[in-house]
Structures are given as structure tokens and as C-alpha cells.
Amino acid sequence: MKKIIFAFTLFVSLLNAEVITKTNVSTANGEGYGASYDEALSKALADAVGRMNGVKLSASTFMLTSSIQDGKDRDFEKIYSDQISKQTGGRFDSYEVLKNVRTPDGYNVAVEIKKTSVSKKYKTPGLDxxxxxxxxxxxxxxxxxxxxxxxxxxxxxxxxxxxxxxxxxxxxxxxxxxxxxxxxxxxxxxxxxxxxxxxxxxxxxxxxxxxxxxxxxxxxxxxxxxxxxxxxxxxxxxxxxxxxxxxxxxxxxxxxxxxxxxxxxxxxxxxxxxxxxxxxxxxxxxxxxxxxxxxxxxxPLKISSVSGDEILIAQNLRQGDVYEVYSLGQTVIDPYTKEVVGKEETMTAKAEVTRVTPKMSYLKLVSGSAKAGDICRLVQGSNIGSPKVGTDAGGREDNVVKQTAGGGVVLPF
CATH class of the missing domain: 3.40.50 (Rossmann fold)
Incomplete structure (x- = not known):
């Protein structure tokens, strides 16, 4: 069985920039039988390694190291942990014995091997x-x-x-x-x-x-x-x-x-x-x-909120510009390509930009009514580049904006 445990630690530096440290601990279990404890442990480790990452190792891989150690002073965990790391190219680094049972034929050992990896990533300040x-x-x-x-x-x-x-x-x-x-x-x-x-x-x-x-x-x-x-x-x-x-x-x-x-x-x-x-x-x-x-x-500019005759838009506009306000209608689908080309728009109001901040603009209703979610379009002539509806700046027919029979317009996106 394989399980992954994630632990996250955040280090916040100056200017709201962050270095995100991610610690990933991977574990896998293995079981082995042998005439001796060493043999059973080696087989259990080989089994766990195979389950962890598909690396097939024979029990003799671990038996070699344990057999040359002094029987009295052997530190099995250190010996095998070092050997696991060496034989698997550092993919695993430690193990824990979960079961050590004496059987009529020898030993039954179950282990859990672990791999701890640490990665760091820089996160830029501000919004993603x-x-x-x-x-x-x-x-x-x-x-x-x-x-x-x-x-x-x-x-x-x-x-x-x-x-x-x-x-x-x-x-x-x-x-x-x-x-x-x-x-x-x-x-x-x-x-x-x-x-x-x-x-x-x-x-x-x-x-x-x-x-x-x-x-x-x-x-x-x-x-x-x-x-x-x-x-x-x-x-x-x-x-x-x-x-x-x-x-x-x-x-x-x-x-x-x-x-x-x-x-x-x-x-x-x-x-x-x-x-x-x-x-x-x-x-x-x-x-x-x-x-x-x-x-x-x-x-398209979308109204964030309306309070009385004042409209708030979350974008920096130019003071004095005049906008027409449109409510959105049904979705329009191209009959040939079946693509969504926009929504019908019906003009409901006209408003003028009266004050601005770096991130917001306030408009005063000149006529009609508006609500949050309505979109605003610059009145023709209020901008040097404003093309007429249905034409580009050179007066040629264009498919940028189309009028509907009910007086609304359809967007190209």
C-alpha cells in the first residue's frame, strides 16, 4: 500500500514575496519471510521498495551489508537505511519495522520505508x-x-x-x-x-x-x-x-x-x-x-454596483466620457459554426464619468436606469477610435458589433 503525506510551511519575506517550502513524505509497506531475521528483513525491504516506485530489488541487495556487520553492535536501522538510499539512488531514505514475529521456520518481518523530499518555490508578490x-x-x-x-x-x-x-x-x-x-x-x-x-x-x-x-x-x-x-x-x-x-x-x-x-x-x-x-x-x-x-x-465594462443615480465600475476610466448602459439578453449562437458569439444587449441608460480613482470610476446617470451586472459602452465619438456600429474606422462593413431587430447589439465574443 502506498500513501503520500504533504506538509506545507510558508516563509514570508519582505515586500509580501514568499518562498513556499513543501515537504513530501512518501511511505510504502513490505513483508518478508526468512530463516533468519536478516533474511526476512531483507525480503521485506525489497518488497516495500518494489511497491514504492516499481523498483525491483532482490533480498541479496540488503543481505550483503548486514552479513558483514558485527552481530553484537549492529544498528539495523542505520545499516539498512543507508543501503536503501544507496541502492535506490536516494529515492528512499529510512525504514521502520512494523512486525517481527518468530515462526516455526524462522522469521516474519513487516516494514514501512519512507522517503522525505523537500522542495522550494518562489511566489511572486500580489495576485496570482x-x-x-x-x-x-x-x-x-x-x-x-x-x-x-x-x-x-x-x-x-x-x-x-x-x-x-x-x-x-x-x-x-x-x-x-x-x-x-x-x-x-x-x-x-x-x-x-x-x-x-x-x-x-x-x-x-x-x-x-x-x-x-x-x-x-x-x-x-x-x-x-x-x-x-x-x-x-x-x-x-x-x-x-x-x-x-x-x-x-x-x-x-x-x-x-x-x-x-x-x-x-x-x-x-x-x-x-x-x-x-x-x-x-x-x-x-x-x-x-x-x-x-x-x-x-x-x-465589456460591467457595472459593479448602483447607488441611487451613481454607478460604480471597477476600472479606471476617463473623466467626462459618456457611456451607454445595456442589459444583457439571450445568448446568440452562430447558426453555421454553432459557436456562442455573445448576448443580445438592450440599451437602458446613459451615464457620464464624474470622478475616478486608480482602480475605480464613478458615473452619474444622465437618463434611464441601470443595475449591477449591466455593461457599458463608450458613446460613439467620445473616443478617437470609436467605430460606428457595424463598421470599422474606415467605414467598411465589419462584424465587430451587430444590431438586433429589437434595438440591441450582439458582441463578437
């Missing part, structure tokens, strides 16, 4: 990264050598890199994905060298070998970008203000394992930005437009 889908934002591709920014030419690679970093920030703020770093390899390898140098504690090495692979890759092509002194109407107010920014970006979300394109779209827009940091704001707006579309398609 495996609880969310893992996504890596890859460096963007560019077709031109430079873009015109404030009357000067700026490296297109630099602009794409800035958008990549803003995408990482925007997607991380949604708290819907485990966002993986694919930019700071030099810093990682320098720190890895420190941990491997022999100057750090041995347990620090447990941090190595835990790098996560991505479930999804976000890739994009930055086809156009410019920022000039000319003024453009703001999307939200319609008034001429600030500097004029123009951009065209094509992005795709790929499944890493299969290279399947899970989501793809184009964003082409001219919009206005204000302030002394117009370039940084333009880059952030582009990143937010891409992020909003991805989140709306995979993780």
Missing part, C-alpha cells in the same frame, strides 16, 4: 498572475523613417516605442490582463547576473525560471502620425481647440499558441490635444483608443 490572461505588447512596426511633430521630424521608431509604452500603461490600468514586459531585457539580465553571482542568498535563485509566456500578443503597425500647430475639433465638444494630431494605426491580437488572429482593427483619426505636452497626450490618446476597443470586445 495566472488568474488573468497573459498579454505581451510587442514593439510596433513603422513604414516611414520619420513623422512630422511640431514642425520637426521625429524618428518613427521612437514614436512607435512611445505608443508601445503607453499601451502597456493603459492595458495594465484595466487590470484585466497580466501584462508581460518585453522591453526591459537588459535590466532583467543584469539582475539575473546578480542573483547568480554567488553573492546573494541561495533562496534568491528561486526567483529564476519563473518568466511567464504570453497567451496573447498585441502587435501594431503605425502607418501615419503627425502633430501640427493647426487646430482640429475635439471629439467630445466639437469646439476648435489645441494642436491637431492625426494618426492611423492597425493592430491585431494574436493567440500565441496558434497564431490565430483573435481581434483586428484600424484606427484612423484626426483629433485635438491641449497643453504643453501635446505629443505625450496624443500618444496616450492613441493607446487608450486601442485599449478601449480591445477591452470592450473581450471584457
Amino acid at each position: 498572475p495566472n488568474n488573468r490572461r497573459r498579454l505581451a505588447v510587442m514593439p510596433g512596426y513603422v513604414s516611414d523613417f520619420s513623422f512630422e511633430v511640431n514642425g520637426e521630424y521625429k524618428s518613427s521608431i521612437r514614436v512607435a516605442d512611445d505608443i508601445t509604452r503607453s499601451l502597456v500603461t493603459a492595458i495594465t490600468k484595466t487590470r484585466k490582463f497580466t501584462v508581460l514586459d518585453r522591453e526591459n531585457g537588459d535590466a532583467y539580465y543584469r539582475e539575473k547576473a546578480v542573483l547568480s553571482s554567488g553573492n546573494a542568498e541561495k533562496e534568491e535563485l528561486l526567483k529564476l525560471g519563473n518568466v511567464l509566456g504570453a497567451d496573447y500578443l498585441l502587435v501594431f503597425d503605425l502607418e501615419e502620425f503627425s502633430l501640427s500647430e493647426g487646430k482640429a475639433s475635439t471629439i467630445t465638444t466639437g469646439k476648435a481647440s489645441g494642436k491637431k494630431a492625426s494618426a492611423r494605426i492597425h493592430y491585431r491580437v494574436l493567440a500565441m499558441a496558434t497564431r490565430q488572429v483573435k481581434f483586428s482593427n484600424d484606427i484612423a483619426a484626426s483629433f485635438s490635444v491641449k497643453g504643453d505636452h501635446a505629443y505625450a497626450l496624443a500618444v496616450q490618446d492613441i493607446a487608450k483608443a486601442v485599449t478601449d476597443e480591445i477591452i470592450a470586445s473581450i471584457y
